[in-house]
Amino acid sequence: NAGVTQTPKFQVLKTGQSMTLQCAQDMNHEYMSWYRQDPGMGLRLIHYSVGAGITDQGEVPNGYNVSRSTTEDFPLRLLSAAPSQTSVYFCASSYAGTGSYNEQFFGPGTRLTVL
Amino acid sequence: TQLLEQSPQFLSIQEGENLTVYCNSSSVFSSLQWYRQEPGEGPVLLVTVVTGGEVKKLKRLTFQFGDARKDSSLHITAAQPGDTGLYLCAGARGDDKIIFGKGTRLHILP
Numbered sequence: 001n002a003g004v005t006q007t008p009k010f011q012v013l014k015t016g017q018s019m020t021l022q023c024a025q026d027m028n029h030e031y032m033s034w035y036r037q038d039p040g041m042g043l044r045l046i047h048y049s050v051g052a053g054i055t056d057q058g059e060v061p062n063g064y065n066v067s068r069s070t071t072e073d074f075p076l077r078l079l080s081a082a083p084s085q086t087s088v089y090f091c092a093s094s095y096a097g098t099g100s101y102n103e104q105f106f107g108p109g110t111r112l113t114v115l
Numbered sequence: 116t117q118l119l120e121q122s123p124q125f126l127s128i129q130e131g132e133n134l135t136v137y138c139n140s141s142s143v144f145s146s147l148q149w150y151r152q153e154p155g156e157g158p159v160l161l162v163t164v165v166t167g168g169e170v171k172k173l174k175r176l177t178f179q180f181g182d183a184r185k186d187s188s189l190h191i192t193a194a195q196p197g198d199t200g201l202y203l204c205a206g207a208r209g210d211d212k213i214i215f216g217k218g219t220r221l222h223i224l225p
Contacts (some may be wrong), residue, residue, distance in 0.1 A: 043205075
């Protein structure tokens with residue numbers, strides 16, 4: 001099993017550009033989520049999904065869109081990149097969301113810089 | 116307002132010393148997890164606690180969940196350089212969201 005994979009690993013964008021961060025998991029997990037990590041801020045939840053076709057907002061959803069057409073994939077779209085979106089982005093998955101004993105498996109992260 | 120407050124934010128101690136880091140909230144959580152993150156990698160789960168008052172041990176690491184399920188602590192005995200890293204607590208409530216604290220950056224000096 002590859003676990004949770006994220007692409008690209010690094011990305012530089014100009015203000016106003018759009019892009020999609022890819023996330024895939026091969027563990028048949030229902031729950032997937034996107035976090036951003038900034039210095040001194042820990043991990044902040046952007047969007048999450050409890051299953052294919054179902055998504056919801058986290059703590060910091062503005063400027064980001066998600067969709068979940070399959071169980072395996074959960075892409076994160078930046079519609080018009082802003083310097084404030086410079087961050088490290090982590091995708092995570094777990095078997096069944098927030099239930100007890102649910103371990104979240106994290107991808108290696110995407111380091112995004114917006115100029 | 117941060118839902119989960121972790122303290123201290125930074126901790127640098129000598130090898131062999133003991134330490135405790137804290138994760139506090141005014142909210143009740145159905146479960147609370149501790150993760151460790153190495154530079155350039157995603158967090159990795161250390162433990163999940165689900166019952167108020169629960170204590171779990173993982174070698175030299177002892178995790179405790181508060182009786183009211185609002186707080187947790189991580190105690191490391193005889194810290195080693197390999198314990199260096201960012202320790203994150205994460206709480207789950209009943210709304211399908213898993214919220215993380217800001218983390219405690221631990222550095223163990225050899």
